[in-house]
Amino acid sequence: MADTWLTDINHFLDSGGEIVTKPAPARALGEYFASIIMMASYPDPDYPPEYKVSCRRRPNRKPCQEEIAGWIEPESEDIYWICPKCQDKGRISNWKGTIWDLSDAEQLSH
Template identity: 25%
Template sequence: MALKADLRHFLDEEGKLLALTEQAKTVFKFLSKIVSSVSERISKRIEQPIVDIDLVAVNLKCNTRAEQINCEGDIEAKCINLSLIEWHCDSCEAAGTISHWQGSLWDKQQHTIH
C-alpha cells in the first residue's frame, strides 16, 4: 500500500513543525528529506518541463521510515506534476506520494519574485 502524505499535516499555520510523536517525527524526517532532494534537483534544472524529471536518488534508505522495517533498499523520487512528488524503494514495494510541499521550509526551489 502506498503512503500518501500531505506535508501540511505535520505543520502549523506558520509552516513550522508541530509537536509530533516519535513515530510521526521519523516519518516526517523521511518525507522532508525526499522533498529537499527533489526540489533541489528541480531548482538546478535549466530546461523545461520542471515536472516528471528523471528519478532523484535520495540519500535515504527504505528502513529509515520506521524502526521495524528491515529493507536496505534506496529511495528514488521525482516530481510527477507541479504539486506532487512520487517516491519508491528500489528494492521492495514501498512507495508513496507527497503533496503540498511547495513553499515549505524543505522546498529548495529558487523562487523568482516578479
C-alpha cells in the first residue's frame, strides 16, 4: 500500500507566503503541492490544461507522469489528491488563503 502524504502547506512557505527557496528538495516539493492546490481549488471541474499536474514519482526508475486527480474534501476542506496509475496520494491542509487558492476566483470566470 502506498503511503499517504500529509502536508501542511505552511511548512513550505516563508514569512512572505512564498515557497521556501532552500533546501532545493523542499522547494521542489512545495512547488508540486502548490500546483496541486491550484488544480484542486480551480472553481470549475474542467480546469484549463495548464493547471494539469503530472505525477512526480518514478516507480522502478521510470517517470510515472500520470495526471494527478485532486479535489476538496467538503467536510475537512483539505485537498485530497491521488495518482490513478501508481496510487501515490496525499492530503494538503491549510491551503486556504494561500496565493494558490483559486476557490474565490469563481465570480471572475462567470
